[in-house]
């Protein structure tokens with residue numbers, strides 16, 4: 001399969017600038033202090049010597065780019081914009097979390113005050129609300145018929161009455177690979193003078209194979225945050241922020257980036273973004289063809305030979321598209337709690353991306369082979385064989401969360417003086433913190449929400465489960481931080 005790309009997509013301007021500096025033999029009298037690896041701890045040297053030699057700060061000289069790190073970076077970002085179909089792309093090295101904070105701050109600089117978003121958004125979105133001061137109005141996803149899963153809200157769900165110009169935020173795809181229709185949402189946002197921001201953390205590969213969902217930029221999104229490190233070949237933390245049409249001026253993104261970005265971004269991470277872009281732009285369709293074939297074969301085997309359901313395109317509502325590289329495997333059908341299945345699979349030597357009470361979710365990328373696929377299958381078979389002996393874990397409904405009333409903006413609550421109260425006495429108080437059980441990373445409580453009896457009961461219920469709780473100042477959930485009255 002051939003994709004049209006310019007020959008320039010084979011180039012690696014930022015990576016070459018870093019490598020060129022190292023090869024020039026110039027002796028560094030600048031940061032970082034380890035001086036191209038000569039001063040690093042021997043444990044690091046053993047594993048990372050080559051990487052340390054390229055770890056320089058923003059003093060880069062290369063034959064081609066003169067003395068400018070900025071020019072090499074800009075050349076790399078321009079190639080990324082071309083490859084991903086953006087008007088402008090920014091490389092971001094504090095993850096899609098950083099890119100999401102930047103999107104929300106940028107929207108605020110353009111005069112927006114409200115954002116309509118799914119309450120099931122990722123925890124980083126709520127930090128973005130604290131930073132930007134945007135007032136949230138929440139919509140919720142819909143339970144997927146026949147599944148213990150929510151699908152992201154459809155465009156019509158965003159029609160919550162308001163006289164104001166709003167920003168819409170969508171997460172697409174969900175962690176489970178479900179991509180909702182987006183074009184109508186972009187149209188609605190634009191008709192009302194608003195913007196569409198998309199958390200496309202798990203969809204950086206969309207657009208590089210015809211059988212993957214359409215990327216958000218092609219659906220009319222104005223700002224899109226992508227974790228290039230999650231499914232493409234960039235190093236962890238390396239993400240991109242894409243700007244769509246001209247509704248968002250570059251200065252608004254750049255003002256926001258000044259608040260969210262380090263002045264010493266890692267050259268290694270930036271170079272990995274450059275290389276990940278070149279790889280997917282030039283070879284993406286062939287590489288994803290291989291990943292899709294592996295994933296489809298695995299799906300077939302799991303259903304027919306292991307007798308376990310795996311999420312299929314036909315399980316989704318009309319207009320929704322499944323990212324088939326993601327395997328959502330319903331171990332609960334065989335009496336096996338997903339978290340327990342993941343533990344047993346790990347014992348067998350396979351680690352899945354995500355586990356919830358009903359499912360394990362495995363990612364298949366072009367980095368997989370028939371051998372790795374076989375390991376997944378055998379580990380799953382092993383975990384199912386152990387199911388009878390498995391420890392039963394209580395299973396709270398991670399999707400049917402209490403929906404507390406918003407009393408203050410997340411910003412006002414998160415930045416107010418706060419005090420701890422015992423959780424059992426917290427009903428009626430306003431939360432000053434985010435309490436977010438993993439998986440699936442959806443906050444049960446956000447700053448500014450009134451803690452009600454249902455929320456207290458839910459939080460008491462998850463104390464006994466295998467869930468990790470992020471954001472909570474007391475991870476044992478005995479006490480909770482509330483706004484001081």
Ligand SMILES: Cc1ncc(COP(=O)(O)O)c(C=O)c1O
Pocket residue numbers: 094095096097098122124171174175199201202227237239441
């Ligand atoms: C839906 C979603 N959005 C945003 C993020 C944040 O991405 P990053 O880890 O790149 O900061 C994640 C991370 O898991 C995520 O799942």
